[in-house]
Amino acid sequence: MRSLRIMLLAGALAGLTTAGALAAGSGGGTGMAMPSASAPAYDPAEEYAKAVASIQAKDYKAAARAAQRVTDAAPTNVDGWRLLGVAQAGAQNWKGARKAYERAVKLSPDDLPSRAGLGMALANLKDPKAQEQLAWLRAKAADCGAGCDAAALQSLTAEVEKALAGGTAAGQPSAALEGGSLLFAAAGDRAYVQAVGLINEKRYDEALASLDAARAAFGPHPDILTYQGYAWRKKGRFDRAEGYYRQALAIAPAHRGATEYYGELKVERGDVAGARLMLAALDRICAYGCAEAEELRRWIDAGGEPGL
Template identity: 65%
Template sequence: MGRQWREALVLGALLSLGAAGAAWSSGGGGGGGGDMPSMSAPSYDPAAEYVKAIQALNDKKYKDAERALTHVVDAAPKNAEAWRLLGVANAGQNDLKGARRAYEKAAKLEPDSIEAHRGLGAALGGLKDPKAQGELDWLKARAAACGTCGEAQALEAAVKAVESAMAGSAVAASGSLLFAGPAAGDRAYVAAVSLINEHRYDEALASLAAAREALGPHPDILTYQGYTWRKKGQFDRAETYYRQALAIAPRHRGATEYYGELKVERGDLAGARVMLARLDRICAYGCAEAEELRRWVDAGREP
């Protein structure tokens, strides 16, 4: 029985129950028994701290947001959303140097992020740093290439924000007046799994990005981001998400299984066996994830 078929059954059961509090039998991609991502984090988890930060930002409690987001980036240093929102929190306190550092990290991790370049350009403009012009040029070039694409409005607002900061106006904390909370993240997550099951991978990635923006570095979301990039044939990118998920939740069954499958696809059977041995330790009495990966390892190729 294929992994995707089982996931489709899980999704169907969730939706047929009306969903909000229904059990997700193995977490995102076999995570181990949460409900929705916003409800299944451990007692101290970067995703939980991220949700606290979102609420603090919505309440304009920028110091509280900074504190929570510092916990997030300490635990998940490759989470671009957390660094970007840390920039928002710093800018909200008029700490433009701190904002610049945070936005630089966000832009490095996600070079195509409009909001990261907007925030960085505005912080640099507020500091009278000539590098602000480079960010403004990047945004203008992106806007010219975009034309009337779906990003046109965000790019226009970003260009105006950086120009205003360079002209000496106060630096806005963010382009958004309200940050999405856990319920929106859960909805985006459910939509993403449905899209994955329909092989609509680009749309799934957009939904997963929305879920991660609302919920932060939750291992279930990261696992599915890795899975989706893997299905698009971008193995290196997929691996970064699996590694992030396992750094946060080393016993995450779904990330362990999928990372093992990726290793099989790359011809790294020794590495896949390491992942299988880890699953055998996690699942003392056996689990579907271990059996699925064992099938891959035995076959030595994608079924």
């Protein structure tokens, strides 16, 4: 893989919201801006931002409409379902919240906010299955080792216990659940820049944590999804990597970075025919040629990463 480099624009003031371009062929594909400023013409990241803004304004019905569009466009993205759950809970639509959180838990069984959100929704519906989610959270807290966020677990567990004790009062949505969604763009951009730097250093576990933070701010942005695929691929988890590449391409079919890296993954799996299909797609996208197409061509010709 070519070196992934970030050049920060001089004069950036509040954080890194004006941070600049990824090197050619990076996850961003066209890459001249941070995820807060760049996205396909129509994409779920834009609707995600609308939903977050509506939650901040306490307009939960508008938030639910925008979050629903996120899940319609990116049905396998856990962030959209979690955000929809927050919006529906804020609107006191507990059946809608339960459905959204159930989908989130199905996609990511270890996602703490989704487990807590589901527990709260079930508690407010007087469903005894809420106890199962509380028991799950308590078990996680009891086994909270290195890398575990004990404070978050404690807060989320307390929210479910409160809901079971008497339900959530109207107009009083969960601060613990909302908090994870109300990230500013600057914080998301910082997490994104940090993730790319960590990938350069081959610190993939830390990079994935930063990418999760960026995705919580921006939702299913194809640049972020592409880098998540790359990090999982470098960890040897080709199945996880493919899932992220497919998500990115479902949102932005002409995304050069995702197309190139998915082709490289196919080469690594021995699927040369599949890699050639990705190369053909890049040749269509890049009418006058591009670095991504040339790099994938080298991978195919070399039968793996060139130079190894």
